Amino acid sequence: MIRRVNPPSPGIAPVQSAGPEAGLHGRVLDHLGTAICGGDLTAGAVLNIDDLVDRYAVSRSVIREVLRVLASMGFIETRRRVGVMIRPANDWNVFDPQVIRWRLASTGRIAQIRSITELRTAVEPHAALLAAQRVDHDEASELVGLAAKMWAAGKAGDEERFLSLDIEFHQRVLRASGNEMFVKLQSLVAEVLIGRHHYHLMPHYPHEQALQLHADVAQSIQRRDGESARRAMVQIMEHAFEEMSSIWEQARTEPNPA
Amino acid sequence: MIRRVNPPSPGIAPVQSAGPEAGLHGRVLDHLGTAICGGDLTAGAVLNIDDLVDRYAVSRSVIREVLRVLASMGFIETRRRVGVMIRPANDWNVFDPQVIRWRLASTGRIAQIRSITELRTAVEPHAALLAAQRVDHDEASELVGLAAKMWAAGKAGDEERFLSLDIEFHQRVLRASGNEMFVKLQSLVAEVLIGRHHYHLMPHYPHEQALQLHADVAQSIQRRDGESARRAMVQIMEHAFEEMSSIWEQARTEPNPA
DNA sequence: CCCCTTGTATAAGTCTGCTTTTTCGGCCTA
DNA sequence: TAGGCCGAAAAAGCAGACTTATACAAGGGG
Numbered sequence: 001m002i003r004r005v006n007p008p009s010p011g012i013a014p015v016q017s018a019g020p021e022a023g024l025h026g027r028v029l030d031h032l033g034t035a036i037c038g039g040d041l042t043a044g045a046v047l048n049i050d051d052l053v054d055r056y057a058v059s060r061s062v063i064r065e066v067l068r069v070l071a072s073m074g075f076i077e078t079r080r081r082v083g084v085m086i087r088p089a090n091d092w093n094v095f096d097p098q099v100i101r102w103r104l105a106s107t108g109r110i111a112q113i114r115s116i117t118e119l120r121t122a123v124e125p126h127a128a129l130l131a132a133q134r135v136d137h138d139e140a141s142e143l144v145g146l147a148a149k150m151w152a153a154g155k156a157g158d159e160e161r162f163l164s165l166d167i168e169f170h171q172r173v174l175r176a177s178g179n180e181m182f183v184k185l186q187s188l189v190a191e192v193l194i195g196r197h198h199y200h201l202m203p204h205y206p207h208e209q210a211l212q213l214h215a216d217v218a219q220s221i222q223r224r225d226g227e228s229a230r231r232a233m234v235q236i237m238e239h240a241f242e243e244m245s246s247i248w249e250q251a252r253t254e255p256n257p258a
Numbered sequence: 259m260i261r262r263v264n265p266p267s268p269g270i271a272p273v274q275s276a277g278p279e280a281g282l283h284g285r286v287l288d289h290l291g292t293a294i295c296g297g298d299l300t301a302g303a304v305l306n307i308d309d310l311v312d313r314y315a316v317s318r319s320v321i322r323e324v325l326r327v328l329a330s331m332g333f334i335e336t337r338r339r340v341g342v343m344i345r346p347a348n349d350w351n352v353f354d355p356q357v358i359r360w361r362l363a364s365t366g367r368i369a370q371i372r373s374i375t376e377l378r379t380a381v382e383p384h385a386a387l388l389a390a391q392r393v394d395h396d397e398a399s400e401l402v403g404l405a406a407k408m409w410a411a412g413k414a415g416d417e418e419r420f421l422s423l424d425i426e427f428h429q430r431v432l433r434a435s436g437n438e439m440f441v442k443l444q445s446l447v448a449e450v451l452i453g454r455h456h457y458h459l460m461p462h463y464p465h466e467q468a469l470q471l472h473a474d475v476a477q478s479i480q481r482r483d484g485e486s487a488r489r490a491m492v493q494i495m496e497h498a499f500e501e502m503s504s505i506w507e508q509a510r511t512e513p514n515p516a
Numbered sequence: 517c518c519c520c521t522t523g524t525a526t527a528a529g530t531c532t533g534c535t536t537t538t539t540c541g542g543c544c545t546a
Numbered sequence: 547t548a549g550g551c552c553g554a555a556a557a558a559g560c561a562g563a564c565t566t567a568t569a570c571a572a573g574g575g576g
Contacts, residue, residue, distance in 0.1 A: 023529075025326065048556070059531045061319060064558090068283065068323040069330045072356065080557050081539045094442050095353030098330065115439045122384030123377070130376065181373045182380075184352050282559070306527065317560045322529085338528050339568045 024058045029066045030102075031056070036075050036086060037102040043088035052084075073099055100188055104195035110251050116192050117244050121237040123185055124170065128217055128233040131176035132226035139176050140222040146172065147218040154206040162206050167193060169214060173233075176221070210239050282316045287324045288360075289314075294333050294344060295360040301346035310342075331357055358446055362453035368509050374450050375502050379495040381443055382428065386475055386491040389434035390484035397434050398480040404430065405476035412469045425451060427472060431491075434479070468497050 035041050052063045067084060070076045074091040078084050093099055094115070103112040135143075146169050153162040167190060174182040213236045220229035293299050310321045325342060328334045332349040336342050351357055352373070361370040393401075404427045411420040425448060432440040471494045478487035 025529085050556085061322065061530060061532095064319065065323050065326040067557095068327050072327045072330060072354075078557065079539085080537075081541090081555055083556065090438065090441070093354060094439055096330075096351060111438075115437050118384070118388065118437050119381070119439050122381045126376070126380030179373050179376050180348065180369075181352050181377050183348070308527080318562095319559065336528065337568085338566075339526055339570090341527065 024056075024062045025065055028052075028056050028058060028062060029069055032066060032070060033073075033075070033098065033102045034105060036070070037099070037108065038106040039108075041086050043086050045086045046083045047086075048083040095188070097188060097191055100191045101195070104191065104198075109195070110248055113192055113196065113244065114248065116188055117241060119185070120189055121241055123182060124173065124237055125230045125233040127174050127177035127179070127182045128221065128229040129226040130178060130182075131173050132221045132224050132229045134178045135176045135221055135224075139172070140218075143169070143172055143176070143218040144215075144222055147215040150206075150214050151211045154211045159206075163193075166206075166214075169218075173217065173221070207239065210236060213239070282314075282320045283323055286310075286314050286316060286320060287327055290324060290328060291331075291333070291356065291360045292363060294328070295357070295366065296364040297366075299344050301344050303344045304341045305344075306341040353446070355446060355449060358449045359453070362449065362456075367453070368506055371450055371454065371502065372506065374446055375499060377443070378447055379499055381440060382431065382495055383488045383491040385432050385435035385437070385440045386479065386487040387484040388436060388440075389431050390479045390482050390487045392436045393434045393479055393482075397430070398476075401427070401430055401434070401476040402473075402480055405473040408472050409469050421451075424472075427476075431475065431479070465497065468494060471497070 032041075041047075049060060049063055049067070053060055056063070067076060067078060071078065073093045073096055074087060076084050077087055094103075100112065100116070103109065106112075146165060150162060150165045150169060153165055170189070171183075171186045174186045177183075213232050216232040217229050217236065220226075220232060290299075299305075307318060307321055307325070310325075311318055314321070325334060325336060329336065331351045331354055332345060334342050335345055352361075358370065358374070361367070364370075404423060408420060408423045408427060411423055428447070429441075429444045432444045435441075471490050474490035475487050475494065478484075478490060
């Protein structure tokens with residue numbers, strides 16, 4: 001009844017319910033999700049299955065599977081004798097990675113980036129504190145090494161490399177915190193960074209001070225000085241936040257360049 | 259094509275893809291979700307649709323809809339010519355409210371409570387800080403009023419009432435922070451509190467000091483002194499964390515009372 | 517002996533027509 | 547006017563056939 005398979009799938013990318021990858025299901029889901037996040041379908045609007053079958057020219061099974069998924073995300077609610085009702089935005093599962101992608105693709109992009117950045121600002125300092133209490137020696141050493149590489153890349157002006165090291169650094173701190181939810185959060189942040197890149201909202205000139213602060217975090221964690229690691233991370237977040245604020249201002253003036 | 263309906267659904271509870279509420283879909287989903295979270299189906303195990311059809315004695319459509327939802331939660335991955343593979347826990351959408359409920363119902367309960375409590379510890383102080391910058395006068399006044407009621411309930415030893423006021427207080431602070439994700443987080447915390455109650459892991463004797471701290475938070479927010487609000491909230495979280503730690507220790511010795 | 521191609525069986529994906537259940541909304545009576 | 551009855555509308559669920567991708571093995575060439 002339940003077989004077992006060798007390594008769950010060697011080198012392939014996880015993908016995790018990505019966009020219009022392949023298959024009717026994915027395409028329709030992506031289209032509807034985008035429409036709802038984009039405000040083309042607003043709360044209170046009512047659809048029905050047969051219309052959707054016609055509109056997308058797919059079978060009922062496809063539509064019904066899509067609707068179940070949308071319902072589990074809090075996007076819709078189906079009622080017999082009525083149809084499929086779109087639910088208001090505050091019922092959505094805003095932590096679902098797929099929802100985040102859709103929102104980054106919508107005009108609510110800036111609000112989404114802002115929300116996650118604030119969340120990150122709240123979480124990462126605490127993660128640094130926990131990491132200092134919980135890392136093992138190897139992890140700590142690697143963190144220090146990473147900070148050093150970031151320094152080098154920053155000094156060399158290699159933006160591409162700096163960014164990827166930056167992402168990895170924060171990922172490792174969160175992983176070292178020993179909290180699964182913090183780790184998952186980083187995957188959300190990664191969505192934002194990818195989105196930010198994709199929609200050309202990238203600034204990122206690593207400041208001298210930011211480089212030093214990353215090194216401080218790594219060293220404090222290695223010394224198991226949680227409070228010091230926390231403070232350094234707070235400063236990193238403050239810098240990052242200022243950086244993003246300037247982008248928001250800029251985006252406010254020239255509304256929708258995508 | 260798209261009709262419109264009066265208030266999206268007046269007074270009814272949102273429910274949001276709850277448990278075995280009603281319908282085959284819900285029951286099968288709940289059963290499989292519980293099995294995966296509970297470790298009865300571990301990563302790498304492979305199912306197939308026809309077996310599931312037999313096992314649950316429902317039609318293919320029901321099973322397929324369930325599988326699509328589980329896939330969107332990161333629980334499974336389907337591959338042609340192979341079947342349905344269970345994915346490892348670190349691929350799960352641990353922020354999905356439904357996933358949290360299942361995990362609270364599993365033996366991994368304590369880990370789940372711990373994760374969310376840490377997350378809360380990280381987020382709420384920052385939320386208090388933002389709230390101080392963003393509340394309007396009415397909200398601030400209500401917060402102060404709430405803190406006063408908490409004081410009264412605490413002094414009167416009315417635990418039930420204190421707990422519900424406590425939940426409402428934190429909810430309002432998070433709402434006042436103006437960050438949708440923080441608000442959603444509170445709904446996760448609420449799941450935990452409900453779960454904690456349901457599995458009889460409740461302590462909660464409001465300390466004198468905790469009462470004072472809540473009042474401090476409210477007043478600091480009203481005075482728009484963000485840093486002060488943050489510090490008071492940090493202390494609240496430290497108290498809450500200690501309280502929970504003692505439960506974890508206790509749960510470690512007497513493993514599974516549910 | 518190994519690599520690459522090719523064929524085939526398998527299980528998911530999709531489609532379609534049908535029955536069942538729920539419930540909205542109108543209508544009828546008291 | 548209120549309350550209950552009834553019909554129709556739409557989702558929920560079922561059954562079975564067909565389509566498509568693909569893991570795996572067998573065979574052929576280097």
